[in-house]
Amino acid sequence: MSSPFHPDYNPLIRKLESVFTLTDDERQALETLPMQVAVLKDHQDIVREGDQPSRACLILSGFACVYKMTAHGKRQIVSFTIAGDIPDLQSLHLKVLDNSVSTISPCRVGFIPHEALHDICLRYPRIGAAFWRETLIDAAIFREWVMNVGQREGVSRMAHVLCELVVRLRAVDLVEDHVCDLPITQVEFADALGFTPVHVNRVLQQMRADGLIETQGTRLRIPDWDKLKQVGEFDPTYLHLVREDVAA
Amino acid sequence: MSSPFHPDYNPLIRKLESVFTLTDDERQALETLPMQVAVLKDHQDIVREGDQPSRACLILSGFACVYKMTAHGKRQIVSFTIAGDIPDLQSLHLKVLDNSVSTISPCRVGFIPHEALHDICLRYPRIGAAFWRETLIDAAIFREWVMNVGQREGVSRMAHVLCELVVRLRAVDLVEDHVCDLPITQVEFADALGFTPVHVNRVLQQMRADGLIETQGTRLRIPDWDKLKQVGEFDPTYLHLVREDVAA
DNA sequence: CGATGAATTGACATTCTTCAAACTGTGTGG
DNA sequence: CCACACAGTTTGAAGAATGTCAATTCATCG
Incomplete structure (x- = not known):
């Protein structure tokens, strides 16, 4: 379950493990997170601005992006997302999505119910903090992009x-x-x-x-x-x- | 304690109350959060990129901004912050700051120890979720700014x-x-x-x-x-x- | 081999920058 | 009350970065 080449390999667990060492319980809880895996073609929307999703999507492999559309139909990609990222983790606490997520290349994507995520956050505060941390890093990337595009x-x-x-x-x-x-x-x-x-x-x-x-x-x-x-x-x-x- | 004109009025509590109704315990915990209040002149840095703060700053009144500097010395403001905002709440989970915060107008600022914030998050999960939510809204604002500046x-x-x-x-x-x-x-x-x-x-x-x-x-x-x-x-x-x- | 999406080119228009100077308002000290 | 200083705003002229449009070429694949 730990080799990147194993089909069940979960890049999310690996990512969290790079931040701190998981206890057996925590690892167990992560491995048994309910997750519905889908294989998507390239250039397909995963979720759309305005959606009120009941699950979050974990990118298992492939390239995706987070983007927003201008009223005049211009698209701004606000970040690229790769294996291990959960580009719409925000939906856990914000009911309606203010951005879309789309594949760039073909992707394997895992959908995890919000309920299960809320649950694991409450039961394992360190995991909750790690998820929060991930969203904070996303925010840091957005800040950097504002600077990049602006300056x-x-x-x-x-x-x-x-x-x-x-x-x-x-x-x-x-x-x-x-x-x-x-x-x-x-x-x-x-x-x-x-x-x-x-x-x-x-x-x-x-x-x-x-x-x-x-x-x-x-x-x-x-x-x-x-x-x-x-x-x-x-x-x-x-x-x-x-x-x-x-x-x- | 609830009038915006009372000197002890805390815009943070008011903000959280607009999201959900606080229990007496929660409200009590928020009101007794240790907070060191400072009055700052305009155009003063509150925290700087690279800092590893042990407390977060709550803007009580006035205008401030979050900004980053280019290697060539150009400044990008990535968001304006006003009363009730905690522009460096991210520092709770990210050790080193990747941006600076500075006043624009004279400001009253409250510094709250990370320890106290961690504590209240653990003890009152709804408050923890509300703080997380605030940082997610910050991220949403950054995304919107990327689009604004880019498109x-x-x-x-x-x-x-x-x-x-x-x-x-x-x-x-x-x-x-x-x-x-x-x-x-x-x-x-x-x-x-x-x-x-x-x-x-x-x-x-x-x-x-x-x-x-x-x-x-x-x-x-x-x-x-x-x-x-x-x-x-x-x-x-x-x-x-x-x-x-x-x-x- | 033709079809399709992506990359490339050229000529021209527009937005925005640069630089340098002048102007305005407001507060302070004499 | 004037004079001065300072910070912010405004102006003009010229140049650089980027956009627009419309073709053309390239690569891949069924």
Whole structure:
């Protein structure tokens, strides 16, 4: 039950374990959390703004994103979510969703009833605190994105999200040798950065020319991590990682 | 203890009471929370990025803001905070602060030890849930700001933050007759919107010309609330207000 | 092989920034 | 009561970043 390659492997448990050591009871409670697993295609909404869900969705594998729509139909992606994230955990305490969640790549998703989550939070306060903590880190990411979109331009803005993605992927062992699979389209980056797809394209070309990134298909390689970090002014503090090595 | 004009009036208790009815015990626990009150001048940091505070700050009166600094020294305000807000409540579960909090106007601030907050959360789970909920609303505000800064331009972007401010001020009875005191400088709006102060100035002139706002000194009047809401594409759902009338 | 989604290009328009200066209001000290 | 200082606001002109539109190319896949 602990290998990332085991089909029942639960990235949520692994994430919590990286924060503190679970007792047998706590681990048991997490492993027996009722969870309905679904496999979704890419570009499918998981939940929508306005929904009043009775369960939360845990991303088991694949890429998803949290987004909002402008009244004029423009989309803003406010964060990317990967394995181990629960992008709508907020719904536990806020009745109506103020954002949508959608897959980017095909995803395996686990739906966990609110009731079960409330229950485990009351019974195991450390787990409750850990969930709260997760939502606080989400908030920290949003704050960082406000700064990124508000203050950085072009190459720097793009470099910053790439840094964030790489560090978070590294934390779940999805980066090998400065290479990772990033099935995110230029249009999606545009929606995340507040740019036009055309502009994203040009920024990426610039970054390739500067030796900041190399791409082939959905594969991304970072030839010089320190340089990318510097260009993106990336300081991983806001991710509140416990294993600091993944951000080095 | 319940009048906003009583010196011991605690806007936090009032805020929680708007969400659910406190039991006598809960109310008692909140009223006896240890809190060290300080009076701060305007434009003073309350806590700084990198701090590892052992207490949280409750804004009792005045305007403050949460902000982050770019490596190049540019400031991004990621939210304004007013009476009843605890802008660094996150520090309860995240050891090191990834943002600063500073006053905008002179403020009365109450510092509450983390220990006392942890304690009350454990002893009164409904209060714990309410605090969690508050941090989730903060996150919702950050998300909305990402969208605002990323997708809206000029007048629309400014209109949106003004709408948010007015609604939140109305929720704590700081708006009368479509008029409120808004001691926020154009430079500060610039840092909040990702604009230049010069541009903010021009946007405000445009808005005055369009009849969207009227100003004299720090006093703001909204002649046509519906028009402002429409221009700012403002939908208050993300504020998760219980009293919906304040947003109408 | 054609179809589809994604990436790329070019020319041009717009929004926003930059810089540097002038103006306004308000409070303070002489 | 004037003069001055200070903080905030306003102005103008020129430039840079980004957006818009409309094609075109590329890659993958049934």
